[in-house]
Amino acid sequence: MAEVLVYVDHVDGAVRKPTLELLTLARRIGEPVAVALGNGAADTAATLAEHGAVKVLTHDASEYADYLVVPKVDALQAAVAAVSPAAVLVPSSAEGKEIAARLALRIKSGVLTDAVDLEAGDEGPVATQSVFAASFTTKTRVSVGTPVITVKPNSAAVEAAPAAGAVEALNVTFSDQATGTKVTARTPRESTGRPELTEAAIVVSGGRGVNGADNFAIIEALADSLGAAVGASRAAVDAGWYPHTNQVGQTGKSVSPQLYIANGISGAIQHRAGMQTSKTIVAVNKDAEAPIFDLVDYGVVGDLFDVVPQLTEEVNTRKG
């Protein structure tokens, strides 16, 4: 059976959830072979094996942390040369897409980004992409070379599928370009204790109607009652009420949770682009004419300062 390379996104050996989703998709096409790089690479093996990796290729060097993107491209290229895979899957983070694109160019292969589904096809893997602010769905494939495909978080379920997960050292020779862009300082993002926005099953977002940074406490309280991540519209971020890392929309994060709760968000195209593929959508807005209500499964026309705290209290009561 053909092998499928899966690039592992991890933090010091802790595998991030989108990589496990990639293993689910990789098993539809062939046998997953994982590539883990940098500090803690070998520590990823147990988790990856539980989710279907037959092999885990690892390599650690200071270059992965000290220089941007290119060392990882060099390593993934070495893995492609070693394995001759049927496809290469990479998580669709900003960095993941850059790695995938450069790799594809080097190995003379087409690249597809931001797939939301993947299945085997007669002419290679077929990716589903959601385009034009999720108003269209396309089926696409790579027609030249080894398909390199980046996949968005929440595109597949994480499934247990125990496999050997044998750790093998990957031989990597860094290219002349590897040390071109130096990372001179790195400040880890402070953990909020909430789920990662793009990975969360539930997202609770606030927009212009929240009307102030302090008022986001109401949104956070609802999020915490549901174990959800907090999102914000561009209007709220531009006003300085919430950090840009939490922005949902075309120029922020694109999310696809089981449940999306939009509070005081009108639903402009810029926002819809980032949340329209959510499974269930709920909105609270004062304006009955707000376009967000065209998308909802359930909407409440009302003042979020009345509705949201009541909802939070009700959720907490029901949880007991």
Add this chain to the structure above:
Amino acid sequence: MSLRIVVTVKYVPDATGDRHFADDLTVDRDDVDGLLSELDEYAVEQALQISENSDDDVEITVLTVGPEDAKDALRKALSMGADKAIHVEDDDLHGTDAIGTSLVLAKAIEKAGFDLVVSGMASTDGTAGIVPALLAERLGVPQVTLLSEVSVEDGVVKGRRDGDTASEQLEASLPAVVSVTDQSGEARYPSFKGIMAAKKKPVEAWDLSDLEIETDEVGLEGAWTAVDSAAERPARTAGTIVKDEGEGGKQLAEFLAGQKFI
């Protein structure tokens, strides 16, 4: 010293318009008004700021690959303050994918001559955000991408990249490829004087033969990816809308419980 900046810009269908696909599954560019991709305005803005903060003799060239109407995007960038423009236009470019576009841009950037390439974080139509990385790979220069802050001094570009798990300070020697995010600073509006001046600024027109690119390297035929189908997403079935009469939060909780979210 001189500093030659090339800003890559894209002419895109208006995101607020009714965007759709043509019969050959390429983006329909005829039925929807086009404009300079909003995210490229940030690239033009940062190039102008680098120029304004520099003691060097800076020349800013805006470069686009696209059909006849793409000139509108160049005019907008020129009216913001760029010095000159290059328009790569060729019928054989129709249907070119990101890899092919990066080939055309890279050849044009090399022909124009450059010390710094500045791009936006992504286009507002394709949204992949991979062209800057592809340009760095093709040009063989450092990639300093997705910056929310950027500066150039003494032949070194520095910037801040805010990633998912960390914020990084980056540094590279010129020549280099930079991309900037919408957090890099509001783009200026063209002044009346700028709009008038733009009309006299030079716009060079190049085609594939000027760049020594074979027609089979680009276009739908030359693409390394294929679109098999494009379907409009079915409209979401109309949901239940209630007016809050004092019990709105409880009603919402009831709905969420029914859907097993609580």
